[in-house]
Amino acid sequence: EPEVTQTPSHQVTQMGQEVILRCVPISNHLYFYWYRQILGQKVEFLVSFYNNEISEKSEIFDDQFSVERPDGSNFTLKIRSTKLEDSAMYFCASRRDRNNNEQFFGPGTRLTVL
Amino acid sequence: AQKVTQAQTEISVVEKEDVTLDCVYETRDTTYYLFWYKQPPSGELVFLIRRNSFDEQNEISGRYSWNFQKSTSSFNFTITASQVVDSAVYFCALSEVGTGGFKTIFGAGTRLFVKA
Numbered sequence: 001e002p003e004v005t006q007t008p009s010h011q012v013t014q015m016g017q018e019v020i021l022r023c024v025p026i027s028n029h030l031y032f033y034w035y036r037q038i039l040g041q042k043v044e045f046l047v048s049f050y051n052n053e054i055s056e057k058s059e060i061f062d063d064q065f066s067v068e069r070p071d072g073s074n075f076t077l078k079i080r081s082t083k084l085e086d087s088a089m090y091f092c093a094s095r096r097d098r099n100n101n102e103q104f105f106g107p108g109t110r111l112t113v114l
Numbered sequence: 115a116q117k118v119t120q121a122q123t124e125i126s127v128v129e130k131e132d133v134t135l136d137c138v139y140e141t142r143d144t145t146y147y148l149f150w151y152k153q154p155p156s157g158e159l160v161f162l163i164r165r166n167s168f169d170e171q172n173e174i175s176g177r178y179s180w181n182f183q184k185s186t187s188s189f190n191f192t193i194t195a196s197q198v199v200d201s202a203v204y205f206c207a208l209s210e211v212g213t214g215g216f217k218t219i220f221g222a223g224t225r226l227f228v229k230a
Contacts, residue, residue, distance in 0.1 A: 043220040
């Protein structure tokens with residue numbers, strides 16, 4: 001069964017460093033998402049991406065964040081200058097098309113900022 | 115604006131007890147989807163069920179059942195004869211079809227402890 005994959009599973013970085021979290025969505029999916037979950041809290045929407053552009057973003061998704069689909073398979077989330085409060089689990093998700101509302105979530109990348 | 119409320123922060127039961135996790139949602143859309151996800155200690159999100167707003171039929175899957183009531187904007191989840199392996203955080207979530215990006219909004223989650 002096709003699945004969303006994310007790498008790495010755990011990333012440790014120093015405050016102020018740039019990180020790139022990588023996701024490979026399911027191959028025939030058209031909508032892509034990033035969500036964040038700070039430890040012990042709820043899952044929060046960051047951004048949705050469709051047709052090579054951001055379709056919606058939350059207040060969390062400020063100028064420090066960017067997303068990219070550099071090729072036909074990867075979907076990345078970049079944090080330009082990490083802060084301690086960026087430490088969280090980051091989930092990527094994909095969805096097939098407008099008529100199919102099920103989002104498939106990846107296993108997550110745990111980001112630790114020291 | 116869409117909102118999902120899970121009023122129960124933590125629930126503790128003894129194995130074989132039945133337990134119901136409450137979920138109340140708010141939306142202005144007439145077409146939307148509701149979900150339940152399980153998050154075990156390993157951290158991944160495990161999809162349990164999806165319901166669209168036009169289908170109010172209750173659903174049963176093994177020990178799991180869901181009660182969707184539009185009149186009270188609730189989508190409650192019951193585990194019958196709970197087991198230790200059911201211990202996890204359970205999230206209720208909502209996705210509005212009218213929203214361009216079709217994002218999913220999650221509740222705060224209910225942590226379920228099932229003791230042997």
